[in-house]
Amino acid sequence: xxxxxxxxxxxxxxxxxxxxxxxxxxxxxxxxxxxxxxxxxxxxxxxxxxxxxxxxxxxxxxxxxxxxxxxxxxxxxxxxxxxxxxxxxxxxxxxxxxxxxxxxxxxxxxxxxxxxxxxxxxxxxxxxxxxxxxxxxxxxxxxxxxxxxxxxxxxxxxxxxxxxxxxxxxxxxxxxxxxxxxxxxxxxxxxxxxxxxxxxxxxxxxxxxxxxxxxxxxxxxxxxxxxxxxxxxxxxxxxxxxxxxxxxxxxxxxxxxxxxxxxxxxxxxxxxxxxxxxxxxxxxxxxxxxxxxxxxxxxxxxxxxxxxxxxxxxxxxxxxxxxxxxxxxxxxxxxxxxxxxxxxxxxxxxxxxxxxxxxxxxxxxxxxxxxxxxxxxxxxxxxxxxxxxxxxxxxxxxxxxxxxxxxxxxxxxxxxxxxxxxxxxxxxxxxxxxxxxxxxxxxxxxxxxxxxxxxxxxxxxxxxxxxxxxxxxxxxxxxxxxxxxxxxxxxxxxxxxxxxxxxxxxxxxxxxxxxxxxxxxxxxxxxxxxxxxxxxxxxxxxxxxxxxxxxxxxxx
Numbered sequence: 001x002x003x004x005x006x007x008x009x010x011x012x013x014x015x016x017x018x019x020x021x022x023x024x025x026x027x028x029x030x031x032x033x034x035x036x037x038x039x040x041x042x043x044x045x046x047x048x049x050x051x052x053x054x055x056x057x058x059x060x061x062x063x064x065x066x067x068x069x070x071x072x073x074x075x076x077x078x079x080x081x082x083x084x085x086x087x088x089x090x091x092x093x094x095x096x097x098x099x100x101x102x103x104x105x106x107x108x109x110x111x112x113x114x115x116x117x118x119x120x121x122x123x124x125x126x127x128x129x130x131x132x133x134x135x136x137x138x139x140x141x142x143x144x145x146x147x148x149x150x151x152x153x154x155x156x157x158x159x160x161x162x163x164x165x166x167x168x169x170x171x172x173x174x175x176x177x178x179x180x181x182x183x184x185x186x187x188x189x190x191x192x193x194x195x196x197x198x199x200x201x202x203x204x205x206x207x208x209x210x211x212x213x214x215x216x217x218x219x220x221x222x223x224x225x226x227x228x229x230x231x232x233x234x235x236x237x238x239x240x241x242x243x244x245x246x247x248x249x250x251x252x253x254x255x256x257x258x259x260x261x262x263x264x265x266x267x268x269x270x271x272x273x274x275x276x277x278x279x280x281x282x283x284x285x286x287x288x289x290x291x292x293x294x295x296x297x298x299x300x301x302x303x304x305x306x307x308x309x310x311x312x313x314x315x316x317x318x319x320x321x322x323x324x325x326x327x328x329x330x331x332x333x334x335x336x337x338x339x340x341x342x343x344x345x346x347x348x349x350x351x352x353x354x355x356x357x358x359x360x361x362x363x364x365x366x367x368x369x370x371x372x373x374x375x376x377x378x379x380x381x382x383x384x385x386x387x388x389x390x391x392x393x394x395x396x397x398x399x400x401x402x403x404x405x406x407x408x409x410x411x412x413x414x415x416x417x418x419x420x421x422x423x424x425x426x427x428x429x430x431x432x433x434x435x436x437x438x439x440x441x442x443x444x445x446x447x448x449x450x451x452x453x454x455x456x457x458x459x460x461x462x463x464x465x466x467x468x469x470x471x472x473x474x475x476x477x478x479x480x481x482x483x484x485x486x487x488x489x490x491x492x493x494x495x496x497x498x499x500x501x502x503x504x505x506x507x508x509x510x511x512x513x514x515x516x517x518x519x520x521x522x523x524x525x526x527x528x529x530x531x532x533x534x535x536x537x538x539x540x541x542x543x544x545x546x547x548x549x550x551x552x553x554x555x556x
Contacts, residue, residue: 039554040533045255046550049267051281053231053260058212059201059219060137063144065449065544066280068198070258072543073236073251074121075201075219078112078131078180079192080247081453081542083549085302087355089540090453092192093247096126096202096220097180100192103494107187110195114178119241120204120218128173128180133205135171140164140209145199151191153183164209189494193452198543222251222548233259236547252536252551271295274529280545282525285342291527298534299527303346305353305453305541308337309518310409311434311444315477318387318418319442325514326366327381328443331416334369334519337408340401345520351458351510353521355541357496358455358503365512369520375415382417392420396445397430405445413443435472444475447522453542454496455503459487462515478515 054067059075062068080095082088094100096118101110118126138146139159150156153170170183184191194200207217216225223236236256244250259276261267268283270276272294283291291299312319312328319325334347347369352359367373382388392413396406406422413420425433434441451457460466464479465488486506493499510516526545528534533553538546 040252040536041552041554042252043254044552045257046253046277046532046552047257047259048278048280049261049270049276050258051260051262051264051267054213054234056211056213057216057225057228057234059198059203059217060134060141060143060145061211061213062198069280069544069547070225070234070236071198071201072221072540073223073547074216074221074225074239075198075203076221076245076248077196077198077200077202078114079196081196081540082247083249083538083540083546085539085541087541089538090305090355090542092196095196095245095247101182101195103192107189107494108184110182110184110191112180112182114180115245116178118220120220121224121239121241122204122218123241124204124218126202126220127175127205128178129175130202130205131180131200132168132171132173133207134200134202135168136164136166137203137207137209138199141211143199145197148194148197148199151184151186151188153185156185187492189492189496190452190454190456193454197452222248223256231260233257249548251548256547256550268527271527271529274531276529277532278526278528278545278550280526282344282523283527285344288342288344288525291525295527298530298532299525300534300539301344301523301525302539303354304522304524305355305450306447306522307348307351307353307458307518308345308405308447308520308522309351309516311441311446311476311516312514313440313442313444313476314479314515316440316442318385318390318392321385321387322513323381323385324387325517327378327385327416328413329366329514329517330381331373331375331378331412332366332517332519333373333412337405337519340404340408341520341522344523344525346523347520349511349518350507351462351516351518352455352503352507353450353458356450356453356455356458358490358500358507360504360507362508362511366514378416388417389419392418392442394420394422394443394445395430395434395439395441396422396424397427398424399427402445409443409445432471435470435475437469437472441475446475446516449522450542455499455506456487456491459490459503459506462510463487476516478510480509480513480515483509483513483515 055064056062059071062071076095078097082091082093097112098115101112114128135149154168158166158168172181203217224239226235226237228234238251238254267279268287271279312325338345338347349364350362394406394410396402403424410420410422433439434444462478464484466474490499490502533551538549540546
């Protein structure tokens with residue numbers, strides 16, 4: 001694959017994901033949607049709020065998490081995820097394919113068969129060849145998701161040739177038998193997960209090679225996306241042609257109208273007053289207590305597969321010194337940082353999040369998150385390292401609460417003997433800036449949300465093979481031979497569960513060496529009106545709220 005394109009894709013996803021969050025329940029229960037289901041009324045029109053407009057409602061171009069959540073409800077790829085809350089929702093299942101792929105012993109060939117009788121939302125039949133067209137469209141649109149598919153044999157050549165009507169040699173599709181054969185240029189143990197990304201939601205051959213947000217193309221899914229008013233609103237309308245698949249049920253509601261309301265205080269008040277049926281983003285911090293108290297039974301927090309951490313550039317002074325990195329890790333107060341998120345952060349020292357295969361709770365080497373940090377010890381470590389008084393710039397974006405976190409980190413660095421200043425820059429340019437080697441960012445306030453539920457999505461950030469001059473996903477320039485070997489060993493295994501012990505070792509190595517300093521995992525909130533059957537709602541660990549699961553309570 002082309003490393004630079006892959007890296008740019010990963011950075012874009014991480015950057016956009018930072019504007020939403022994950023939720024962990026206030027009682028520690030993340031099983032919403034899996035408990036006994038209440039009776040639900042089919043049909044009806046629901047309403048919801050988004051805090052910002054999706055960047056695109058075209059499956060090829062939707063990169064913001066709120067956009068991908070919408071696409072998940074309307075476009076189904078060959079593979080998908082189980083419609084379930086909690087870790088179960090990260091299970092790969094067949095989508096438009098009849099079964100999970102048959103993979104050759106060398107890991108290069110994937111064989112799938114399209115389900116019989118599938119129809120797009122406009123009534124036209126779904127053909128096996130539509131998959132190749134969907135990939136071509138990603139390439140021609142220069143989608144953020146294109147890097148995931150350039151590993152298909154011939155995909156890079158197709159991109160380089162620039163001929164829309166050209167052929168991707170590694171995709172063979174037989175419309176008569178519905179067989180799809182995909183050949184990779186080199187083995188990629190995560191390729192099945194990439195086939196389940198919403199970027200690969202199948203669209204009809206002939207769909208224009210331009211953004212179709214104003215009138216999203218036909219798809220196969222519980223809903224169609226209609227009535228789009230740029231930056232203001234759009235609607236989900238129950239598909240007339242979709243028949244439930246084993247892994248994708250039909251929508252409960254007939255229609256869901258989404259409005260963009262930037263004022264999150266108004267959002268919270270409106271859902272509390274039952275003026276809107278749900279909000280999809282966390283409310284202001286000072287309203288959380290009110291929601292927790294007044295919306296019992298229709299409010300939930302859940303921890304996402306995400307990690308918030310400090311990136312320490314091991315190629316820049318003073319963090320080229322392992323003892324300095326360990327001093328910072330010793331001084332970090334995870335509890336204080338969680339308070340900056342008003343409790344919507346689960347303190348932890350692990351790099352991998354709890355919902356990810358390969359997570360094993362570490363005995364934190366520099367102090368447990370529940371304990372007060374040893375500032376005096378950290379200060380002595382800085383003195384012993386001979387770096388007291390060295391200047392440090394703490395980089396962050398300007399989105400709440402990143403500047404507050406940067407201020408906290410600068411204060412902490414100053415307490416232990418360094419001379420630190422925070423530097424917050426516009427979120428639109430932040431990721432491009434700190435991933436450019438010429439910036440020489442010493443320490444960065446950063447976060448990472450999964451691209452797909454596989455540990456490789458996280459360890460790409462500390463893999464020395466990923467270091468590049470620009471769009472450098474390994475922005476700390478971590479290049480440790482032992483860690484690289486563990487990552488390579490885990491990444492090449494097709495069975496992620498078999499790779500779990502290897503990823504556990506890699507997680508421990510990252511933390512023990514303070515290659516970066518994790519401090520927690522983000523929580524998100526979901527709140528609905530009284531008329532919604534809340535226990536039926538599915539909160540996917542991959543795509544957040546599953547809109548198709550929302551429905552009205554049945555009349556008693």
